Amino acid sequence: MTPAPPRYKTAESLAGQMPKPIYVLSGPNLNLLGVREPEIYGSDTLDDIRVRCERRAASFGHEVVFRQSNHEGELIDWVQEARTNGSALVLNAAGYGHTSVALHDALKTLSIPIVDCHLSNPAARERFRHFSYVSRVAKGVVSGFGAVSYELAVEAAARMAAAVSA
Numbered sequence: 001m002t003p004a005p006p007r008y009k010t011a012e013s014l015a016g017q018m019p020k021p022i023y024v025l026s027g028p029n030l031n032l033l034g035v036r037e038p039e040i041y042g043s044d045t046l047d048d049i050r051v052r053c054e055r056r057a058a059s060f061g062h063e064v065v066f067r068q069s070n071h072e073g074e075l076i077d078w079v080q081e082a083r084t085n086g087s088a089l090v091l092n093a094a095g096y097g098h099t100s101v102a103l104h105d106a107l108k109t110l111s112i113p114i115v116d117c118h119l120s121n122p123a124a125r126e127r128f129r130h131f132s133y134v135s136r137v138a139k140g141v142v143s144g145f146g147a148v149s150y151e152l153a154v155e156a157a158a159r160m161a162a163a164v165s166a
């Protein structure tokens with residue numbers, strides 16, 4: 001006879017049901033969204049974007065770890081944290097995406113899906129924005145849709161994470 005299943009949820013079964021959060025990391029100068037070149041980056045503040053990301057992630061059963069830093073090393077620390085604690089990473093590395101080999105190296109250590117995210121479309125801007133150290137190691141890129149880029153990136157991250165864990 002097979003033993004009756006437990007009437008309560010064990011720590012193991014709960015752990016299996018709760019997906020790890022999606023990390024949404026933003027790089028330098030994105031704390032100034034809303035006032036920084038609104039004709040390029042829009043009028044939403046980073047806090048507005050956080051709310052949009054949380055809502056979109058929640059519709060896929062995910063929580064979000066949403067952080068911004070102007071410091072390359074701090075972003076790298078958070079990428080390393082996402083490696084073990086996250087189910088996917090959405091990264092708008094801002095200017096560091098065009099310059100940071102160290103961030104690129106950190107991203108290469110991740111096995112979770114990475115989505116490279118931009119408010120503007122760097123490919124349609126100055127030449128120095130055309131190269132990205134992030135997109136080379138990302139699963140995909142979402143750019144050019146303002147704050148909506150973040151929402152789309154979170155949705156892509158959630159779908160990719162589900163595909164990985166299925």
Ligand code: DQA
Nearest residue numbers: 092094095118119120122129
């Ligand atoms: C950006 C584009 C980058 O080229 C720029 O350095 C940024 C923001 C974007 O979201 O459009 O700071 O990543």
